[in-house]
Amino acid sequence: MNATRRGRVAWILAASVFAAACRREGDDGREPAPPVVSLDALDASLAGAIRDARAAVVREPKSSASWGRLGQTCEAAEFNDEARRCYGRAAVLDPGSARWHHLAGLRELAEQPEVALGHLARATELAGTNTDAPRLRWAQALVERGRLDDAAVGLKPLLDANPSHAAARLEMARIRLVQGNAESGAEFVGPCLTNPYTARPALLVLSQIRQRLGDGDGAAVAARRAAAMPRPFDWPDPFLREVQQLRKDRQQLADQANGFVMQNRLDDAERTLATLFAASPDDAEGLLVLGRLRLRQERCKESEEALVRHLKARPDSLNGLVQLGLARMCQSRWTDAAASFSRAVELKPDFAQAHFNLGLARSAAGDAEGAAEAVRQSIRCNPGEASFHGMLAELLARSGDAAGAREAAARALQLDPKQPRAKAVMERLGPGR
């Protein structure tokens, strides 16, 4: 009997039990009531989505789509238990939907793992070849529970259909590693190294494999390559993505915009902020991100304006103060910049970067002694940062303390042999006696 037939037989049997077991609900003819959650403090967009979804369930209590949608909106707002119950109901009303079984399974994993595995297995069967996410997640859940052989069997259809399936191969590599078969793991991991979703975790697995095969240097190389890569996105899951897309609250938009700025996707950041400000023109977090964005764009005056508005709402915002200092430095207003950084280190005495920036600003303003003291504080907070030692070396050299400058430069070069300020100091002063 093949797996598909076994599954069908099981589900026919289960359906009859289900019908009997759930007759209680049918007895009184009532559908379960949709969950009620507190929307008081919730962002308006999320609250509205939940309200609408709940109203739809009230209107159409036998609609799996309505229950599922309510589950999705609840999950987006982290009403996880309510989401779990809604997905469960949606899966009952539409047992042929992979989506609801998949989402129900994911929600159940923490509390009722065996129930979760049942949902995920059913979602896998229902999804067929339309999407690989349910099968992958099912296999991962089996691995998480130590059912390595079952997981390997579960992954097989993916690999049969596509022997280069990166995510499936990565899971297989992990399984083989835990089973003590590093060589086999190595065979699986190869094609994962070029897939953007799996390259980094695959390198980490490869690092382990190489270490186990006695190749410590190769292990170190793989680990270093992995460390240098950005954190990858999760393997695409269309069902989860639907939930994630429901998050359009202010915090989410501000975080998203900030992420775009960090990734230098400035146009995306601009668009996201526009969406945010359309709904909340004075959003404090948004203004901070806007200040950061304008600074990145070297529109320093506009950056300062945004940050001043941000600080008006949040006067003690450390990030705001530091960004404001940078925006002022960008305009060569050293004393004003120093004032911002000073306030930041007053609020957070171990703020290494703010101490360092204060040193830069004071130095540019001609306060060499104050600059050196600030940089010393930055080193106190973070002795492993080469640029701090390099800056101190430069300041000491300027003040005529050659021995101190050499010592600081030597420390910087020990940490980073290419540290430019330290190199320049050493070249200028020579090695000394």
Added chain:
Amino acid sequence: MVKLGLQRVAVAFGIAVATILAAGCDRRSPTDAAKPAAASVPAGPEWFRDVTAAMGVSFVHAAGTNYSMPDQVGSGMAILDYDRDGRPDLYFVQGNGARNRLYHQEPDGTFRDVSAGSGADVAGRGMGAIAGDANNDGLPDLVVTEYGAVRLLLNLGNGKFRDATVEAGLDNPRWAAPASFLDFDRDGRLDLVVGNYVDYDPTQACDDVQGRRDFCAPQAFAGTSTRLWRNVTASPGGAPRFEDRTAASGVSRVPGVALGLVCADFDGDGWPDIFCADDGRPNRLFMNRGDGTFREEGASRGVAFNAMGRTAANMGTAFADCDGDGMGDLFVTHLAEEFHSFFRQDRRGLFLDTVAQSGLQRAEWRGTGFGTVLVDFDGDGAPDLAQANGLVRRAMPGQTPVLAGVEPWWARYAQRAQVFANDGKGNFRDLSAANPSLCGTACVGRSLAAGDLDGDGAPDLVICGTAGPARVLKNVVPRRGHWVALHLEEPRFGGRDAIGAEAVLAAGGRRRWAVLQPATSYLSSHEAALHFGLGATATFDAVEVSWADGTREKFPGGPADRRVVLRHGEGTAVKP
């Protein structure tokens, strides 16, 4: 094949029925999610009895209620015998600016608060405490970590301590959390590691998705460098002196977010390494290269990520040989929505997260674990596991009943502790239901330390949580196996505890391994002794000790059920 096919139908049928029933007929209330799924039948006699009041311990941890992260992270405690009278004493770290407390164990076994005037009653936003002899005068000193500081409290020998931080050259303005002594250069002087936590922004307020104020997550902040100081104290008993080797050792090259530490020789080369459990980041394992420098190798050695290759909220640590193969296994606690990690050492220096195979996944419920110990409570020769739990976010409801004395504001974060019995092969069974004294009430569990407080050969527990009372749990396991407790001492260095030494005890045809490293668990420090359960074996054959300087000695065996002091230099040398 047909039979197998029918079995699989049956299994699939079972799963399907369970699925449908759960999905269609589940009427649990939201708060039920935090309760055990079903009332469990106690699986045996109780292992612990709460003797806090009888012992005279009345410590209550203080914490603020304004969602400041340092309130949530602290605080820890240490079990130490500061006056060397053979009876372990207790030191509790306070939060929220209150004073730390020192309890002396009196000859009648009760504890007396001797904090006032001791010099150990410092105030700050305390995190953790460890005990170790910083100047080789034979007296355990205290290192206290705080939000924004680290302190060395020098034991003066008359029940008094003196803050010697500045003169010792220790300076750490960061948020210091775990700390550990180790002798990384094997010169006989205990060096110091301090794990700094996040680069916290005290002005940042965080709300959850539902718009409620809550504690910020560590991911909101950058990581920091773990600090390493080399002990350069000039002479035994002299003024302690440390030099900062953070940058020169290479430890600063890989910053992190340390909440737990294990300093031990992970690869068997005779040099102690440093494992950092990093909250929400990959764990770091700094391998000692024997020349004063370290190289981070957590990923390749299998301890950086969990079994699924993911980072998780790594917090508390425990290190013991759980499967009897003569190598230490590493347990790291995580959030309730994650899995804990059980990094089993299957080849020296190489680990695999086998938590799924350990039985720990089958716990009745999953807690957000902080302090944890691997100690043989029942004396069967296999270290058992205990764990303090407490939530960090409001998304999951707290458990009830809440321990009396827990500040009501904090009750929403309360969870019950758990205890698991080890079958000797690294397979664990949840005994929490049978242990109401330890596991029956919820607190915001953080520190957990083990030590034989009453000298009966059975390791007891001390547990403390945020904004709640400390509890002393006496080990009352019936029909406990025979035991030996080893005290490893360094006569050349003032007779201090030989932190970092490993012992292999042979008894009844089995060899049991342990390392003397009190500074594990969470912000805590255990009694500096090695407890070995021997089961039905009433004698032990021999003990082989690998001292921290790389030498090895063999000591003769003898009758069990006693404490044995092994002094470096008094055994028979064993060639490597």
